[in-house]
Amino acid sequence: MAETGGPFYPCGESLEVCMNRIRTLTLVVMIGALVAPACASPMVTAHDAAPPGDSMVSLDGGGEGHVTAMTDAAPGDATLTAALDVNTYFDEFFGTLCAWLVRCEPKLGAAAFGEVSCHPLRREAVRAQFLAGLSAGTTDFEPAVARECLAELSAATCNVASVDLTRCDDAFxxxxxxxxxxxxxxxxxxxxxxxxxxxxxxxxxxxEGDVCARPSECARGLTCRGGSCAPPATSGQPCSRRTDCAYPLACGAAGACQVPAGPGESCATSLGGDLCGGDDVCRDGLCAAGAGVGSACSRTAPCAPGGRCVEETCVATGVAGASCEVGGCIALHACVGAVCVPLPHRGAACSAELPCVQGACRDGVCAVLPAGEECDGDVQFGECEGFCRSGTCEAPLDEGARCRSSSQCGPDLSCREADGPGRCLPACW
Structure with missing residues (x-):
């Protein structure tokens, strides 16, 4: 049984890891197949020593400085006439990002990736992480750059990776x-x-040439390629994923960067996303328009952008608040009364049709489990007050205990190197 983190640490790491995914992995992914290396990285950097989300995040109530639950922004609506404050930016950014994930899911297989940025719990945790940096005076927000980021993201095609959206990386x-x-x-x-x-x-x-585990470790203009910092690969150079290649190249089936395929051209399996250019999908081995909503679909005949194949028929994919058919909502959402709703988290009502994304459903309410309770380790935001290991909830580790990630440590502790193995030590923030 794999180990999982507590309520706000879905991959056994800190919230900053999840934001780094958004900043440095493919927009296909904005978290996905390329996420595994980030989750598996050791506790040597402060992405594992960031403040725990549950100490900063609240999804209801109010008051000065309170972070309220965000609503989805209109897709593509990046033109703001009022001054762009940081909360408005986050609302617009995540709304536009979720619209991108919905549209590009058929090309990029993003069903498993939208969960990180589109569920309110995840989005508020990420928002709180950045607001904490602003409040501490260690991070600056650049409104003009943020506007350019929103414009870039609104215009992004399904072949664009986050490493190509340079203005988004510079908004903070x-x-x-x-x-x-x-x-x-x-x-x-x-x-x-x-x-x-x-x-x-x-x-x-x-x-360049230094060892790395993720692109954000490298100097500007470099990416993490083959375990070391290097310039993005050009056409014909080796690659193992989309982010290895310079924009707009794709990582082809032979493991080399190439120009995306055009209509009617071969699109044999690509590494890190659909090999076809534009909105074309790989249909029966050739780049072509995807099937429309209501049309037949299959693994080899995918839907057009904006659709999802459910029981061999394309249905429209929706975010929270969108009308839907069963199976037509983005990940970590469910179609209830023909409307997409986020799956419940700690303290919210739950049922067999609405399983918890945090904690376990007990007497119709999502509750995090105490030490000794059984856990299965596959709940997105964690089941336990502490962490899940070998099918059982364990209490948070005390100061000085050996650890693998900060999610295992008690309050105000983080997992850091201490003359060798990681140990739970007082947090630096």
Missing amino acids: VGRAFEGQPCATDLACREGVCSVGARCPGSCVVQD
Whole structure:
């Protein structure tokens, strides 16, 4: 049984890992097949030492400084006439991103990826993470750049990766330069925050040829390719995923970067997304328009962008609040009364038709489980007050205990290297 994190740590890491996915992995993914390396990375940087989401996040109530639950922005509506404040930006960004995921799912297989950015619990946790950086004075928000990011994302095709959306990466800027003190990755202008046994950490930037686990560790203009920082691969150069290649190249079946295929051209299995250009999909081995809503579909004859194949028929895919048919909602949402609704989290009503994304359904309410209770480790935002290991909930680890991720540690502790293995130590934030 795989180990899983607590309520706000879905891959056994910190919230910052999830935001780094959004910033540095393919927009196909904005989390997906390329996410595994991020989740598996050791506890050597502050992405695993970021403040726990449940200490900052609230989805109801109000008051000064309160982070309210966001609503979906109109797809593509990135033209704002009023001053762009950070909360407006997050609303617009996630609304536009979710619309992108819905539209591009048939090309990119994003059904398993939209869950990270489109469920309110995830989005509010990410929002709170960035607001904490702004409040601490370690991160700056750039409204003008944020506007450009929204325009980039609104116009993005299904072949675009987040590493190509440079303005989105620059909407938040850390104040610490290489070698300067930091507590989290967000505090660094470039690279990541490396935190050891003592606080604070320092910003580290990997240069060309240096070892890396994810693109955000590398200097600007470089990506993490084959375990080391390197310029994006050009046409004909080796690749193992879309983000290895320079935009707009795709990673072909032979493991080399190539120009996306045009209509009628072969689209044998690609590495890291649909090999076809534009809105074409790979249909029976050739690039062509996908099947429309109501038309027949299959694994080899996918739906056109905006549709999903449900029982061999294309249905429209929707986000929260959209009208739907059964099976037609984005991941971690359900079609209830012909409307897509987010699956419930801690404290919300649940049922067999509305399973919990956090905790377990007990007497019709989602409740996180105490130590000793059985857990199955596949709940997106965790089942346990502590963490799930080998099918049983365990209590959070005490200071000094060996750990694999911060999600295992108790309040105000993070998993950091301490003369070798990771241990739960007082958090740096």
